[in-house]
Structure formats: structure tokens, C-alpha cells
Amino acid sequence: MARVRLSVAERREELLRAAVEQIEVRGVAAVRIADVASVLGVSNALVLYHFSTKEKLVAAAFAHAAEADLAQLRKVLGRRTSAVRRLRAAVRWYAPTGQAKGWRLWIEAWAASLRDPALRNVAGDLDQQWKAELAEVIEEGAAAGEFHCDDPMSAAWRLTALLDGLAVQTTSYAGPLSRATMLAWTDEALARELGIDHEALTA
DSSP: OOOOOOOHHHHHHHHHHHHHHHHHHTTTOOOOOOHHHHTTTTOOHHHHHSSSSHHHHHHHHHHHHEEEEEEEHHHHHHSOOOHHHHHHHHHHHOOTTTTOOHHHHHHHHHHHTTTOOHHHHHHHHHHHHHHHHHHHHHHHHTTTSOOOSHHHHHHHHHHHHHHHHHHHHHSSSSSSSSHHHHHHHHHHHHHHTTTTTTTHOOO
């Protein structure tokens, strides 16, 4: 049966999804243009037509996946409820679950960024957007009198640094840290940053 002809945007979307899947399976260092082409049944030349180098494909694939996660974060933070509830929901959503594919992709990107300036720029920009989204809701909650926080951006940095570190532990080393313990620690950290007690956080 003839292959359906896709628009340029649709083809790029298909290639990016396949690249994300292959990076998750093989890692950034091992993944090849041929791996992405093979899984879709297309030529290497077609992949290179849309992304002229492996490095550009990897950076675009990471941005594609991370922007989808960022959109989900904005959805969680945009709910019609208190800032405290939105922040707790966002922090718990941010924490890794199950096979933590999204976190494995971030960890791969962090490692590859040490040697790939293009990927470092993409990852750094997206990381700043995550922090800015959290800081905005912290500022909103403080302005509404839900809690007190003098420096929302610093609070967002500390929270995401804790979550990133815990995610590396739980994703890289199976077993030592349970999800229940990790969530308890993140609740404690969020309550501390907002200057409220645990009961107020979980009410």
C-alpha cells in the first residue's frame, strides 16, 4: 500500500516523535540518523532534509518533548483553584513516575549538553521557562495573601533543583528512594518555601 503523503509540518512531527523514542531507547550518544529513519521506513536522506545533522535532530527532538511537558505544566498551573493547590499539583506532577521516560530524556540532554552547545542552549532556555512558570504562581499566591514569599524566583530555583536531584536519583538508581518518600520531601520543601505548615499545604 502506498505511503500517505505528509505535509512538511506533519513529517517533522513524525520524525521528532521517532527521534524522542529512539533517544529514550538508545541514548543521545548511541542514537543514529539511521535508527530514526529505519523505525519509520524512510531514507536517511529524508531525515537529513529536515534536520541537516544528528545534533540538530537531537536538539529539536528534546525541545519537542520538553515543550509538550511545559504545556502540561501550564495546564496544571492554570487551574481555577488556589495557588497553593496548583503549586502542590505541579510539584507532584513534576516528580518522576513509573518508567519516567520524560526524566530519562532530560538526563540524557543534560549529559549531552556538556559537549553540545546547541542542545545546551535549548535545554537551558526550557529550564528557565519551567522556573518562570512556577515563580509566577508563587508570586500570584503571595500577592493574594495565601502565603508569604519575598523572592518567588529563588523559591522556584530551589524547588526545581530539589526535584531535579531527586529525579536523577529515582530514575538512575532503582530502589533506594521510594516515590512516597520523595513526595513527602517535596511537600516539606514546598511548605517551607511558602512559609506554611503541612496541614495548610494538604488541606
